[in-house]
Amino acid sequence: MSAPSEILDRAFQRANANLEQPIILAAEIRDRTTYVARNLKNRAGIRLLMACLLAKLHRPDVDIRKPYTEIGDIDSFSGRTYDERYITAFINQHSLPCNSTTAFLTPALRNRNTVLTTEINLVGKPPQLYQAVLTLLDDVYCNRVTSEDLLAEIVRSLLIDRNERQQRIDALVSGLRTTDGAVPLSSEDIVNLIEKHLTLKGTSRLPVLAIAAVYQSAEQFLGERVLMLQAHNAADLQTGALGDVEITLLADDEVVTSYEMKNKRITREDLDRALQKLSASEKRVDNYIFITTEAIDKEVQDYARSMYQETGGIEFVVLDCIGFIRHFLHLFHRLRSRFLEAYQTLLLTEPQSAVSQPVKEAFLAMRQAAETGMEEI
Known part of the structure; x- marks a missing residue:
């Protein structure tokens, strides 16, 4: 047998x-x-x-x-x-x-x-x-x-x-090569591209990839790196991760910053659950950052700020996803193309269960349209 x-x-x-x-x-x-x-x-x-x-x-x-x-x-x-x-x-x-x-x-x-x-x-x-x-x-x-x-x-x-599927992806990537030598997309062009991509259906994984791309593209300047991303459907309790993206120092494996992504408004209950998660973990971070694609309530921001004293020095904050990316790209303007490539690589290597083929193809088509428009300027 x-x-x-x-x-x-x-x-x-x-x-x-x-x-x-x-x-x-x-x-x-x-x-x-x-x-x-x-x-x-x-x-x-x-x-x-x-x-x-x-x-x-x-x-x-x-x-x-x-x-x-x-x-x-x-x-x-x-x-x-x-x-x-x-x-x-x-x-x-x-x-x-x-x-x-x-x-x-x-x-x-x-x-x-x-x-x-x-x-x-x-x-x-x-x-x-x-x-x-x-x-x-x-x-x-x-x-x-x-x-x-x-x-x-x-x-x-x-x-x-x-x-x-792979042939379609290869054809779209090959189409991007025809724009080689053109003026790189501006920081605002890239922000606009990511923002449009996030409006598609089935894109809950994309903020995770965007934040990971930020650290991948700037790790030598920041002195920090992103740990390997967990599977899209993996529970934190199973993986031992504190959040969706975990950041460590280059020469260390200790998590210093943890990001948790939400495609909804962040509530006080979300912050309380994060605090419970930290209390039950042996890891101790400096920053616990929520990234949301929705509006941020001032009451929730104030509550997050108040947790610094309660935790003895752990900073909690709620940030807007697009605002975070925009600030990064303007702060590290010369790394904008590196960020875009890192985001694209992470996107294309995600399994279909996390990012669907149409979402991948849509990004490549939108990027080509944006870069072709730049060629014509």
């Missing part, structure tokens, strides 16, 4: 060798597979399928429609275990366009103990996606397609999707 990682490696090799031609010849099954694998609205379905298929190939005696041990049958299995233990590593290894977390914690799939037949209503959106997933599980159960073929076809679809 092959190990799960070996099964996945074989599926990858087979898919990679057949990118130009489908593995599944039955058009109806192949179309369902492509629809689930490349659905932009919901990526949980494809992880569910991959976990169930892997379990079936690893343990041929299981019923692929029973990925819950709570069902209690001898042929049931833990789909979540296969998903978290093997599918996550496989997705990360090959940079596949899937969610970074298990499908089994999504509302449609968690806390279930029923067989996933085609008659089940998973109450997920879009409903057509979940119906396609259930039908594909039934296709395997009824021997209309083999688990091996379906897994390889799924990986093939994901590889094609990944390659097409």
